[in-house]
Amino acid sequence: MAGRSILSQPACRPELQAARAMVEEAMERDGVVVLSPLEASRTLGLVAELGLAPTCAMLDPWYNKGAGGVRPDYREFLDGLLAGAGAVADHVYLWGFPEIVAGQLERLPAPLQLVSWLTWYYKNNPSVIRGWRSAQMTCLHLSRPGARLYPEHFLTPAQLEKKRAGKLRYLPGPPSVLEAPLLVGFVGRAERTGHPSQKPCQVFSTLLRMVLGEGDIVVDPMCGSGTTGQAAREVGGKAILSDHDPRWVEVAARRLGVRPVALPGVPGFRGRPAG
Ligand SMILES: C[S@@+](CC[C@H](N)C(=O)[O-])C[C@H]1O[C@@H](n2cnc3c(N)ncnc32)[C@H](O)[C@@H]1O
Structure with missing residues (x-):
């Protein structure tokens, strides 16, 4: 089982076949694989x-603002990430504050194109800033030409029935503004993991529902607390996750009920996280 990307699958070198089998087995068994810490x-x-x-x-x-620190080469960092993601996946979601990700639209690596500018809107930001209170984050939805979308995943049973009967005159999709509260204060206590930038699962599952068919794979190389894995399970998809910080790899794995794996024959792992 290796996903249903529109990209043709590159061959896996013989010395990596054990690693590939390990990832596939874990995804088959658990729906997710959490790799030991990696860039x-x-x-x-x-x-x-x-x-x-x-x-x-x-x-x-x-x-690139606030607690995570500011790096002058942030644009170049995003350029590299987008090129790497666009080389392996049909769809790419890029998160950030609007004023930061906007600049990326001018420099999208081929063949990625903008599908939609999505906004996550929240009313409950406890900001102390004197001025406009931030109430949104942006998510750019980028894809390769011809990548499949699933607006039908959002239809109600009645709309699906009409569609089957050929009586649905237009296909409504979800709005490009997703409203869900920040996980802060009393909100979302059961969902919270302690990660300072954890996204609500509801927001990620909406994104994945639009692009994943049953059993399709999402990769999240900066997975934080593992929200992508949780959301992939909710929509019937599979997930490959990692983060460079051993703390968050451990938290994501615990949240998803799995153990982090370092793959045989693969250099670059930062060793097994403590735990
Ligand atoms: C915004 S948080 C992700 C939050 C996550 N979506 C969630 O809901 O929990 C960003 C994550 O990126 C990780 N990160 C930052 N730079 C990285 C890098 N160069 N390679 C891998 N992970 C990185 C951080 O450790 C952090 O956990």
Whole structure:
């Protein structure tokens, strides 16, 4: 089982076949695989080398402001990530604050194109800033030409019935503004993991429902607390996750009820996380 990407699958070198089998078995058994800590670019490269052909890449990096720190080469970092993700996946979601990701539209790597500018809107940001209170994050939906979308996944049973009967005159999709509260204060206590930038699962599952068919794979190389894995399970997909920080690899694995795996014959792992 290796996903149903529109990209033809590259062959996997013989010395990597054991690693590929391990990833496939874990996904078959658990729906997700959490790789031991890796740099994001290495995770994307590894997915390509293993010939795993994910349908989607979820890119939710630190935002180059606030607690995650500011790097002058952030644009170049995003350029590399987008090129790596576009090389392996049909669809790419890139998260960030609007003023930061907007600049990326001018420099999308071929063959990625903008499908939609999505906004996650939340009303409950407890900001102390004197001025406009931030109430949104942006997610760029990018894809290769011809990549499949599933607006039908959002139809009600009555609409599906009408569609089957050929009586649905237009196909409504979800709106490009997704409203869900920030996981903060009393909100979402049961879902919270302690990760400072954790996204609500409801937001990620909407994104994945639009692009994943049953059993399709999403890769998230900066998975934080593993929201992508949780959301993939909810929509019947599979997920390959990693993060460069051993703390979050451990948290994501615990949340999803699996153990992090370091793959045989693959260099670059930062060793097994403590735990
Ligand atoms: C915004 S958070 C992701 C939150 C996640 N979507 C969730 O809901 O829990 C960004 C994550 O990227 C990770 N990260 C930052 N730079 C990275 C890099 N170069 N390679 C891999 N992971 C990285 C951080 O450790 C952090 O956990």
